[in-house]
Amino acid sequence: MLDRLFAPTPDGQSRPALHGAARIGIGGPVGSGKTALIEQLLPMLQARGISVAVITNDLVTAEDAERLRRSGIIDPARVLAVEAGACPHTVIREDPTLNLLAADELDERFPDVELVIIESGGDNLASTFSLDLVDWWIFVIDVAGGGDIPRKRGPGVLQCDLLVVNKIDLAPHVGVDLAQMLAEAEAVRDGRPIIGTNCRSGFHIDAVAEAIARAVLVER
Numbered sequence: 032m033l034d035r036l037f038a039p040t041p042d043g044q045s046r047p048a049l050h051g052a053a054r055i056g057i058g059g060p061v062g063s064g065k066t067a068l069i070e071q072l073l074p075m076l077q078a079r080g081i082s083v084a085v086i087t088n089d090l091v092t093a094e095d096a097e098r099l100r101r102s103g104i105i106d107p108a109r110v111l112a113v114e115a116g117a118c119p120h121t122v123i124r125e126d127p128t129l130n131l132l133a134a135d136e137l138d139e140r141f142p143d144v145e146l147v148i149i150e151s152g153g154d155n156l157a158s159t160f161s162l163d164l165v166d167w168w169i170f171v172i173d174v175a176g177g178g179d180i181p182r183k184r185g186p187g188v189l190q191c192d193l194l195v196v197n198k199i200d201l202a203p204h205v206g207v208d209l210a211q212m213l214a215e216a217e218a219v220r221d222g223r224p225i226i227g228t229n230c231r232s233g234f235h236i237d238a239v240a241e242a243i244a245r246a247v248l249v250e251r
C-alpha cells in the first residue's frame with residue numbers, strides 16, 4: 032500500500048488525512064466533463080499501480096455510477112452512488128455525511144484502496160468541497176460554457192486545488208480564445224494550477240494524474 036503524504040492546502044499548509052485512502056473531489060458545472068475526466072483518469076492511475084474507487088453524486092438517479100460500472104475500466108463493486116436529492120453542493124459541503132459514509136464503506140470493503148474519487152453532481156460556479164470530506168479537489172469547467180467563466184470569479188474556480196479547463200478542442204467551434212481564457216483563469220487564481228484538457232482524446236490527462244499523485248499520494 033502507498034504511504035500517505037500530507038495533502039497541501041491552498042494556504043500552503045499540510046494537514047493529515049485521518050482516514051484510510053486519500054479522498055479527492057471532482058466538481059463543476061453540469062456537463063463540463065467530470066465523468067469523462069474520471070473515465071480517462073482511471074486507466075492512467077491504475078497503470079501507475081494505484082488502487083482506486085469512485086463515489087458518484089447524482090440528484091435522484093445513479094446514472095453516472097451506472098455509466099462507470101458498465102465501462103469495464105473499474106470493478107463495478109468499487110463504484111458507489113450517492114443520491115443527493117437536493118442541490119449537489121449540499122452533500123459535498125454543508126452536510127457531507129452521505130459521502131463520508133460511502134467513503135468509509137469503500138475503505139472497509141477494499142482495504143487496498145489508496146484513492147477514492149468523489150464526483151459531485153453537476154452544479155454551478157459556486158460549488159466547493161468541504162475539507163472534512165476531501166483532501167484535495169479539482170473543479171472542471173469547459174470551453175463551450177463560455178470563455179468568460181474565469182472572469183466570473185466563482186468560488187469553485189477560485190478555491191479548487193486544480194482547475195481543469197476541459198473541451199479545449201471545441202474552442203474554435205464556439206468562438207472562444209483559449210489562450211485568453213487560460214490567461215484569465217491564471218490571473219484570477221493567482222497562479223495556482225490550471226490544466227487545459229480534452230477528455231475525448233485524452234490530451235493532458237497525464238498531467239492531471241500527475242497532479243493527483245503529487246498532491247495526495249507518494250509518487251510512483
Ligand SMILES: Nc1nc2c(ncn2[C@@H]2O[C@H](COP(=O)(O)OP(=O)(O)OP(=O)(O)O)[C@@H](O)[C@H]2O)c(=O)[nH]1
Pocket residue numbers: 060061062063064065066067068095152153154197198199200201228229230231232
Ligand atoms: N468535444 C468534447 N466533448 C467532451 C469533452 N469532455 C466531455 N465531453 C462531452 O461532454 C458531454 C458531457 O460530459 P460528461 O462527462 O457527462 O459531463 P459531466 O460533467 O460528468 O456531466 P454531469 O454529471 O451531467 O454534470 C458528453 O457528451 C461528453 O462526451 C471534451 O474534452 N471535448
